Amino acid sequence: MADGSVQLAIQVAKAAGTGANITYILRDGARRTVQVPYGYSVMEGARRYGIPGIEGDCGGACACATCHVYLEEGWDERLPLTDELERGMLDYAFDVKANSRLSCQIKVDDAVQGLVVRIPERQY
Numbered sequence: 001m002a003d004g005s006v007q008l009a010i011q012v013a014k015a016a017g018t019g020a021n022i023t024y025i026l027r028d029g030a031r032r033t034v035q036v037p038y039g040y041s042v043m044e045g046a047r048r049y050g051i052p053g054i055e056g057d058c059g060g061a062c063a064c065a066t067c068h069v070y071l072e073e074g075w076d077e078r079l080p081l082t083d084e085l086e087r088g089m090l091d092y093a094f095d096v097k098a099n100s101r102l103s104c105q106i107k108v109d110d111a112v113q114g115l116v117v118r119i120p121e122r123q124y
């Protein structure tokens with residue numbers, strides 16, 4: 001359950017149109033779409049809004065790989081993995097695929113409006 005400050009952030013983002021709609025596909029196949037404020041990472045959005053399965057143990061420092069996600073619906077082409085640090089950290093993730101990314105390294109802005117990510121079966 002989100003706390004009061006999260007609820008306020010959601011309301012502000014919705015009212016001002018200052019966030020991107022991000023859809024998280026959960027392990028059971030359910031989809032949850034939330035509006036994540038600009039400036040958050042996709043990992044931070046998941047944690048703030050109580051999306052299960054993205055742990056983010058290192059807080060977004062690209063040092064744990066517990067924020068692993070798969071990009072869906074052509075997003076792997078729009079958000080290719082280019083960072084060597086992220087690529088190296090993905091070696092520690094479970095069941096890495098060509099469309100794998102660390103969600104803490106995806107910043108929320110207009111470029112990710114409508115992004116869909118799938119949460120892996122487990123994080124490690």
Ligand code: FES
Binds near residue numbers: 043062064102104
């Ligand atoms: S939160 Fe640790 S690598 Fe993304």
